[in-house]
Structure formats: structure tokens, C-alpha cells
Amino acid sequence: MSMEIAIPQPVERENYLNKEYGVWSWLLTTDHKRIALLYLISITFFFFIGGFFALLIRLELLTPAGDLVQADTYNKLFSMHGIVMIFFFLVPSIPAVLGNFLVPLMIGAKDLAFPRINLLSWYLYIIGGAMMVHCMLTGGVDTGWTFYAPFSTNFSNTKVVEAALAVFVAGFSSILTGLNFVVTIHRMRAPGLTWSRLPLFIWAHYATSIIQLLGTPVLAITLTLVAAERALHLGIFDPKLGGDPVLFQHLFWFYSHPAVYIMILPAMGVISEIIACFSRKRIFGYSFVAFSSIAIAVFGFLVWAHHMFVAGTSVYAALVFSLLSYAVAVPSAIKVFNWTATLYKGSIHYDAPMLYAFGFLGLFTIGGLTGLFLAALGIDVHVTDTYFVVAHFHYIMVGGAVMGYLGGMHFWWPKISGRLYPEGWARLAALIVFVGFNLTFFPQFLLGYLGMPRRYYDYSHMPEFQVLNVLSTAGATVLGVGYLLPMVYFLWSMRYGKPASDNPWNAAGLEWKTASPPPTFNFDEEPVVTWEAYNYEELDAPHKEEVPVAR
């Protein structure tokens, strides 16, 4: 015994992970970094639940006949896949995990402005999640993630109210995260960190938060009305009683279209960071990229009715909404062109985060351009409710948002865990995800264009669709492997990975100027920012200047 004690142990720096141990030090923490990890675990759980439903959907569609599940079960599968993936994975994914971890670090703050509200938001998420799990285990819901009235209010005999309440509660978690970010970004920036020096990740999260704040309450009230209507038959959405189901669609999409930007904007922020770092260049057109995030948030609120072109909206309204939907392409294209211009003559490194960023660029471009097809009235009517739409939004949400999320997880993993992930495996996983994704969803564009409707479990009257469906299911399997791999090697690296230095990528940004993993209050000394964002030219110059701190 005494011999063992005598052996000098290498003293580990105190950081947010080893400062305290025990369950309560996590469940009652107000440290934004620990809350980010709580979110990471919870959303990963829901990601695999949602993925499991997706797997069953793809298995059913392997053959034209409805053989694996029957219509009722299939309706529940795609509904719960959508609800879980959107409200319990995609909306909180980057903001609540990477945003929570990085916003205070990037702006040189000790924590978010309201640490306890931050913890409350996680608990609300967990309560909403528990309600959703209970709903799924006791019968599920079959309305689609859209809860369209009057089916949801009058006809569905599944657990609509419980699912709606689960989403309602999770929505407030999202609102509180957005509130914390807006106040933190306004009030907690380190001295010298002006708005024009902010990382684009912060600008993206600021824009995202605005949408979360102004959109989510409308969803909350809409779902409240659905629950009340279902319980009491108020008539608000019931045409028999003088109500209007299209009003439901207006209110629902007023949140749910901007919600697409809640999912994609943070990913765009991640991509801006990664591309600048692995091109070793200042991002091209910084202010254009920054303000295009705000523009997307603003335009995003003005296009909701393009989901309703066949719902009996007036043709003049449809024309305006179509035009405005085209307008969203402008700030999106500004971003893509500026990222491309950043790559131009950059010294590009093909590390795993950059591979995800490249994947994002390609997939987001395809997803965005097919979005223009859908903004066009004529084509939209032709492909409404077909697999073309399914493929389009999966290119944005999975090809865009999830690629951004995975890229960001790899990029900041050394900072989060203090360990390096195995680079070779990570590159392989990025490749598998890219191939698997395209194999899954590209055939769906073709299927949709040929007329295969979404949400059908049986296509035995059109057996010629089977080849493309088999390709899609095969792709989903590859994609599943691609998603499992990072989870395995991230977990592996927490124990066996090489310790990461403070700044393994030699990246710009305040988060890299503190230890990996950071101490509980993020910085030993309050940072003072005297440099512009993405000063890679200075970082790579032979005579690097010391980082000035208040002394």
C-alpha cells in the first residue's frame, strides 16, 4: 500500500469534469458545460429512438406490400420519427449541446447569463421527453409530426394530447435556451469583443435564438388549442362548427417553417468556424455571412404558407409566399458562395471536421436548390406530399443540420473531453455518412418525382418503385453504421484517446485560448480581445504575438 502511495501521480489540472464527482454534481449543476453534456446524452438517446423508427419505416418500404407493419403502426412510426427527431433531437441538437458549451467560451464569459434557467431548460426538456416516451410506450400518436387538424382534433384515436403537451413542454425548454443566448450575447461579451469581432457561430446562434423566441410560443399556443379542441370540441379548427382547419396550418407553419432555420442556422455557424480553420483563412465576406444569418431569420418568418399551396390558400397569397420563399435563397446562397470563396487559395486540411463541412456544402446546396423547386407554385403542386419533399427536407435537416452537428462535435471534441478522437476512424465515418446519406435520400428525389406519395406503407400497386426503395433502405443501413461509429470512438476516446492540447487545431477563437477541458469558470483570467475574428493569417505568421490578457 505505502509503496503505491509513494509513486508520484501526474497532477491533473482541475477542470469542469473533474472538479466534482457524483450524480448530484451533475443533476444540480449550473455550469453551462456540464449542462451541455447532459443535453448531449439526452439528445443522443432520442436520436437513436428516432433512428430506430426510421429503420422500421425503411424496412417496411423494402417490399411493395405492407408486410412488416400495418397501416396504423406505420402511421405511428413516421409520426413518432418526425416528432422525436425534430423536437427532441434537431431543434436542441447544436444550440443546446455545442451552443451551450461554446457560447460563453467564445465570448469570454464565465457562464450564460442565467445558469439556473439553463438547468431549468434541461429539466423541461427531460420532462417533455419523458412524456413523449410515455406516449410512445402506451400507444403512440399517428397524426404525423404536423398534428394537422381536424384529423388530430376530431378523428385520431391515438395519444394526441399527450404528444402535443410533450412538444409544448420541450418548446419552453427551447425558448429558455434562446432567451439565455440572446441576453448572454448582448450583455456578457468580454472587453474588446465587439459585434464585428464575434465568431460567426455566435451570429448564427443569435439569429437562431430570435426564431426560437418569436416562433416557439406560437407553436405552444397552437398545440394548446389542439388539446382544448380535442378535449372539448370547441370548434376553432372544426369546419363543421364554423372553424377553419387552415388556420391551424397557418399557426403551425408560422413556427414550423422558421423551425427549419432553428435547425440549419446553427449548423451554418459550425461550418463557418470549421471552414475558416481548415482553410487557414479569415472567412470571406464576414459581415455578409453574419447578416445573412439575421436575414434568414427574418425572411424565415415570412414564407410559412409555402407549405400550404394546395390547402386552398388564395392564388395571390401563394404568389407572394412563393416569391418570398425564393428570397430566402439569397442569404443562403450568400453563405455558400462566401464559404467557397474562403476555400479559394486557402491551405486546406482534410481533417474529419472539414470532411463533414464539405459534406454539408454539397448536401445543403442540393437541399437548398430543390427547395427552390418547391417554392415554385407549379412544381410544388406536382410534388406536394411526395417523396420529393421528404428527400428535400432530409437534405436540409440531415444532410445539413446533422452533418453540421457531427462536424462540430468532432471539431470541439478535444475541447469538450480533453481527448483526441481517432482521426482515421473519424474520416472513415464522415465518408460512410456522406455515402450512406446520398444512397438513402437521392433515390427519394426520383421516387417523389415519379409520383410516390409520402406516408404510404404499401405501394404494391406500383411495384416499379421497389428498386429505388431498396437502394434507399440499403443507404439507411450504411447511414446507421456511419452514425454509430462516432458514438463508439467518442466514448472510446474519453478513456483511451490521446490528451488534447489547449488548441489542437491551432484555431482562432477564445474557446481555444483556455485549457482543454476548460476550468469551471472557463478562463483563469478575464480575456481582453484585441484581434479580429478568424485572424488565421496572424496565427500562422512566424512571429505570433502573445495573447493579451488583463494583467
Added chain:
Amino acid sequence: MPDSTVVGLHHEEHQHPELLHHFADAQQQRDASSLGMWVFLATEVMFFGGLFCAYLIYRRWYFGDFAAASKTINMGYGATNTAVLICSSLTVVLAVWAAQTARRTLLIGSLIVTMLLGVTFLGIKGIEYREKFVEHHVPGASFSFENEPIPGRPGQYANPSHAQIFFSLYFVMTGLHALHMIIGLGIFLWLLTMAWKGRFTPEYHTPVEIGGLYWHFVDIVWIYLFPLLYLIDRHP
């Protein structure tokens, strides 16, 4: 060594005990809390906004039915409640001023009066709800609105389904407003205990300020609800 750290340490030693660790100084904490409440109120505007939107659409479609339904709710109660809430806004302002100027008795008194006015409002609201219940004007299975004339259109009667939409919106809007009042009473009870313990000083009274902001917001919602729900097509 530049002076900033010295100044910083100096600050920390003399900080107010209510200053949370992650803020640089009391000013930053105040600004953050106040901005946080304003941002929260923006989300509240959107929350009620969805309902106002639904209300305005149906009011435009079914104006006569809405007017007939509106006529059956008691304008006197609504007007009294409006007065009650406006008075409570005054006492909230007094409370904030008292906190700023370290008038403890006035602060405690204003908080209590505010809460009393809030309870009065809820009481009157309860009487109103009871009347609606007795008259079978609560939406649902027992709803009944037969042979109610449309004001200004002799011989025409309101469509009960459309009136039910009015009452649904009436109950959801005033119900959510009442829920906000109850939450407000909870906040003010907490403020009262804090004030009782003498926690608020001219340097630290942000909770009174932002609690007051919340209260004012709930009042303003009522200022819109009253004419929209009670005063449709009323003529002397």
C-alpha cells in the same frame, strides 16, 4: 502590471452579496436581468399573438355572432376589472420607486396592495366564469346559445357554433391571462418575503423592477382583452 486586475479584485472584495459569480459587476447583472425579462415578454407577446390572430379572423368572419355573444358577458365586471388592474399598475410603480429610494414600509405596503388588487381581479373573474357556467355558455357538451339576437339585425339570431368559437376564445384568452395573474401573484409573494427580510436596497432591487415589468405586461394584455371581448358592437 496594468491596473485592470487590481481594479477587478478591488471590485470583487466590495461586491454586493447578491452579485452572482459570473457577472463582472452589479450593472451587468442588472442589465442582463432586465433584458432577460424584456425578451421573455417578447415571447409572451407571440404566445398571446397566436390567439389574437385567431380571434381577429373569426371576429371578421362571424361579426354578428361575436357581437351577440359578447353582449351576454357582463361589461360591468370587465370594466371594474380594468380599473382594478390599472390601479395595481400604479401600486407596482410605487413599489419600484419605494425600492429605489429605500422606503421599506411603502415597498411592503405597495406589494400587498398590488396583490390584493390581483386577488380582487381573480375573484371578479371567478364570479364571471360562474355566471357563464350557469348560463351554459362554457364551450363543450352542455353549451347552449339558442335564440340570441344579433345586435342591429332584427329577427336574426346568432349561430350557436360560431358563438361557441367566441366563448372558446374568451375562455382560453382570459384563462391564460388569469394563469399569468396567478403566476404574477406568486412572484409578488416572493418579492414580499424578500422585501420583508429587507433584501432590497437602492443598489439591489432588480427583482422588484423585473417583477413589475411582468405585472405591467399582464395588465396590458387585459387592456387589449377588455375591448376585444367585452365591447363588440355595443351601443348605449
